Amino acid sequence: MTASLQLRNRIISEADIFPRLASYRMMPQLQRESIIDDAIASMTCTEDELTLAHQQFYEENQLLDETDRQAWLKHHSIDQEFLETVFIPRLLKIEKFKHQQWKHKLESYFLRRKTELDRVIYSMIRVQDAEIAEELYFRIQENEQSFADVAYEYSQAPEAQINSTIGPVELGSLHPALAHLLAISQPGQLWSPLALGNWILIVRLEKLIPAQLNVPMRQRLLRELFEAWIQEQMQIDSIFPK
Template sequence: MLKHLTITCSDMIHDIKLSCQIPEVVEAIASQKIIAEVAKEVGIQIEKAELQQEGDKLRLEKKLIKAKDTWEWLKKHHLSLDEFEELIYNQVLSNKLANHLFSADVEKFFYQHQLEYLSAATYEVILEDRDLALELFFEIEEDEISFSDIARQYIQTPELRRAGGYQGVRRRHEFRPEIAAAVFAATPPQILKPITTPKGVYLIWVEEIIQPQLDDELRQQIISDLFSDWLKQQITSMDIVIELDTDINNLQSQDKVQKQA
């Protein structure tokens, strides 16, 4: 059994190729280069306070409470302190460029796509038999049984059964198209007539339709979505040359030198 294993940069690139992740890696690299170039063109400047704030945010997200936690996280991801600072810088730069390019477009986009930001709180049970679903639907309408009773009887997953089939609050795009049409046409609280899909027959209780509010969270989400679409368009319009074989050959040469040393 192996007691020592050396993994080289060329090994990692080869594995990325075999796992078919090259397109995602190329897109990430191209995105960062585009962000850096455009940010330079429009004169975006980064302040130390912004870097500190973003660094604190990242450490909070990763639960890096103590200095030891941060060093262990850096070691796990093979990042030096300089590379960690570069990671923070790139994130701040990306956020500032996104706001620079699209903050003025948020209100217009929101009102043009307001229906897409509607959300609904729903409960659901998926059945195999449409006749049974219809029978249960009419029983609910006649107050002969409650939706929670149906959930306890027909949902197999323990956690979902205990929650009465609650699906949380979801936006239109998070539902199947045929289900979204019925859910957002409902007048809550309302039980929907069974909906047949390839996955099964859905019995859905619509508890609430929630009107969208353009708060800070949604504002940033819209900016992020617009920025992401813009980046993809930039990448699609570019001729990207990938000199992967040359890079691997160089890395292999470096690996040989290091092994000889």
């Protein structure tokens, strides 16, 4: 018996499935999920772990109401049995795999990444004229005018409309030169104009918020390590029709 798939009013044959996945650019996703399936094949879950995983899934996805749950199932084209016996257990096995592989590396990885993960609140003025930037810098330094007033009047950027204050943002999300400047700053430190691309910046650090290795951060770092591993595996493997 030849397998087929019905979508709306169209029957897709087994022979046609692979070309369609390729033309829809879904092969990388298939490759990714296949790699994950191989990785978690030996993972097992206890009944207590599964019960907790079900509770957490419904809570996190706001599916405590039966109507919402049925709508979610319809949207994802799966039934309740598949959700509870395949989908949620697979998510749990993935989480267990992450912890098994990288939990012991989190502290060292966090320390390597900490400078990028630290967040800052800073004030910034952007202009395109170096002489004007120097003049504005000295006005602020000599307390002739507040940073916010100078920004509102002269800064050629959206932050001028919000009292020139930006953040909290992670240092890793900023231009390396700006991130370095803020990383070595003390709160309240005003820096002389910095040329960055087509702009001249006047920057002042308002607050440094050090990153902490708490539960959300651990989850984030585990995801990062997991995703990096998947990308490595995808570079090694390839999918071709046979």
